[in-house]
Amino acid sequence: MAESNLIGQDIVSRDLVAKITGRAKYAEDYRAEGMLFTKLLLSPLPHARVVSIDLSAALAHPGVIAILTADEVPQDEFPFEPCLTNEPRYEGEPILAVAAVDEMTAADAIELIRIEFEPLPFAIDPLDSLRPGGPNATLMGNAYLGREVGEVKWEQSVFDAAGPDGMPMGPTEDEWEFGEGGVEAGFAKADVIVEEVIYSHSATHHPLESRTAMSYWQNGKLYIHCSVQSVAQSRRAIADRLGMPFEDVVFVSEFCGGGFGSKIRGSVTEIIPSLLSKKAGGRPVMMRVTRNEETAFGRARPGMQGWVKMGFRRDGRMTAMDLYLVQDTGSYARQGDTSTAADCASLIYTPETMRFRTVTVLTNTPPRAAQRGPGGAQGVPMLEPVVDRAARQLGMDRLEIRRVNGPTAATRFGRGNTQLTSCYAPEALSRGAEMFNWSERSARSGQRNGSKVTGVGLAFSTYYGGTSGWDGLLVIRPDGKLYIHQGVGNLGTHAVMDTARAAADVLGSDWEDCEVVWGSSSLHLPHSSTSSGSQTTHAHTRANHAVGMAMYGLLQELASLELGGSPSSYAVGNGRVYRIGSPGSGLTFAQAAQRAITRGGKFSGAVLPDDINEMTRNSATALAGQGLIAAAKDTYPHTARTYSFVATFAEVEVDVETGMHRVVEVTTVADCGTVVHPRSLAAQANAGVIQGMGFARSHKWSIDPTWGVHLTKRLEAAKPPTILDGPTQYHFAAVDLPDPQNPVGAKGIGEPPVGAGSGALLCAIEDALGGLYGSHTPMSPDKVLSIYENEGRVASGRLAIHV
């Protein structure tokens, strides 16, 4: 096998020219003959029932072709989220959709619809909903009890005991504890105990491209153009939502203008144009989603209200952590963010004992979904400033306390006593400290320059680094090229291109002789992971390596049949299969492809391995006869959990007169295994840190508690980070040591930088404020001032939501 030579190189992604010349086609860039346009009627109320709808005037309006109501779309039991509803559970939920010859006509028709709502009680704040007599977000209740929804109300005494700024802690739905003697024993061993109210806010993902979709039907097949984080899995999900086999869906998503977890398997609303098109006799229907609509149904990060207590020995070792979190899951599905936050906490601090309690509450606010670093991105920034408080009380360096508690390769952690595939966390912390010059900079903490105070901080973050067991699919065609088929999404991480290198390296192919095939199911793609949860790099370097090996074997076997000798007397490289020791001999890839077509059977894709997924089988079968075809499932061992680690260090300057701050310096170091694409990795990590810092300081939403309506529907109000919100340069390095359970050594990186970035910023601000903990994200200038002037008190309240 050839030595790896593509892994680790900066190779410009093939699709970049299209992206920078305007030729790249995103969902809204497709046109089809006779295309209709859609407008939606959205709920004006946070919770209501539709009593009556009169469509007559709208249907009579010239240019209106079809109107789709909730009665005509798939409905199922809660928490199933329909694409249209007669019981809207949040303001902005789609109720019906009009297709017309153009958008203005559709909008005019919407105005002609007469609709009557019966308002229903609604809940905006989870704690409010948990009070005796508090409102329920649904008619079934207000909280998840397992998979069911029921009513959870706490005694008034729970709220009285908490006091005005304390966390009320009633009975929870889910609870676990580990460690000998439980947290009680852990705290008994502690020399220093800190406890805090903690909080993390909800906010819309806001990818720059909204979830626009265009669909039409032709010969019983559905064609859909949309913006998703996975072609293979979204095609399946869309087909499921429509109750049809995935083979009948032609799914196109070549470019995706950002997702951050909000477009993992597509969107519920994506089937609206498909259903409208069906009603309109198959005519193409385009549904452009506005920024306001994106705010309503484009998904958001779950908020958390909670409390934590940590115990430490004098040497800094964490003996106990007691974590209590109420999760705001919005109006539909239950999210796992609080649980993941706890899992991440159990790994970054490896406490000797830990208890976790959580309850997941429904509110009449937009549905939540995973947002980059789900759980970890809330947990890390909530907990890291509390650890800093403990370090101050212990008189201990803040880097040191993380070293003492952080994981190593030998660590077993959490409730499952989980083992890691690899861990170079200590290396990441040391390298970061060195690059940032931690000892010198941290000595400057608290230095004043007029009204400006210097603060430094660091945060240590982790996330799952990848799944396994997916498929790869390769074709060597008579043109001599290696075609690497990829069913993952193309959302800007470059993983769709970069993970293909694993197959090319196994076969010793020049990158110029390889083509990556992606973006449309009509091109026959394998069963691939979603591009989410930092899994793609790990999952698909494995799958492509596995299928590369399968192709290697097929080439050897084919050469032996064609030219004699044993298969093992052949090797593959530089576009041929050749007799070992004589690189000019054997068959070129072009010849091999021809011979494979002639021979058929397992060489041409006519006979396929048994263990591959149905989707891969269908794709390979469709390609059969076009060349030498290899399909394979990744069956490499994966006997422990894969996690990546990120440490971010930040220096800020806080103006204690205005509450404003300036980020002066940021350094990030990652342990994500072997580096596949250095420049893209640095970009992912730095941008994740920036997104995290943006989340910690400004990116938010506001929902009016009186009327339950959104007040931050525009980007200008939602305040995602801009280019002026940080320094002009960010420093990044990777530990670049291989994970032993990935054939190229790689682990995922998308998620953990977000929590590291927001945590480092909050810790640095806390440091500038002399260690006053009053964290309430987003840490807007008014809150910084309030904390500074009122000894840690946040004027709006430590648990105040949506502010």
Added chain:
Amino acid sequence: METLDLRSQAERSFTRRTFIKGVIAAGAVVSSSAYLFRTNGSSASAQAPGSVERLITLRVNGQERRVDVLKQETLATTLRYKLGLTGTKIGCDRGDCGACTVLVGGVPTYACSLLTHQVRGREVTTIEGLANGDQLHPVQQAVYDEGGFQCAFCAPGFIMSMVGFLQQNPSPTIDEMASGISGNICRCADYPKILKSAMRAAENMRTV
């Protein structure tokens, strides 16, 4: 708690159904009427006010283009839906994000916030008008060489801002460059790489 009071207040008013009882003109809840357009040759509602198109001539990417436009039509809509220039993106349609940035008379302008009628007789340059055949514009070349952007939905807008800014300020400092393109948002937050590309673009522009 304050919010609780507010809520019960809300509920009281709901009970009375003062603002909601009866028929709601649902049009009031449609989220953004500005995000609307009529496509070319639409037969319907030709009588409706505001639906009369006028044939005008635009100068786009060095070509004269004859096109029917509505009085209230934005340049972004005309470019994308009537002239087939879909490289200009719409991220917000409200002047918040810069995804729609084009050059009008050499000046970076939000095409979502400008009426097509206003650009009559002025030179409009879109992302499609930068490269010369297969040869990238020096700014595009710089972005390419730096492996610029992630999802790249913001890329056309950013690149147009860079081109416009560098025409006015060929030798910016890095801070000036950041300010110069701060009217554009990148939700992937690829800012460090974008800025590096922009500084390289400045170099490229000076040497052409």
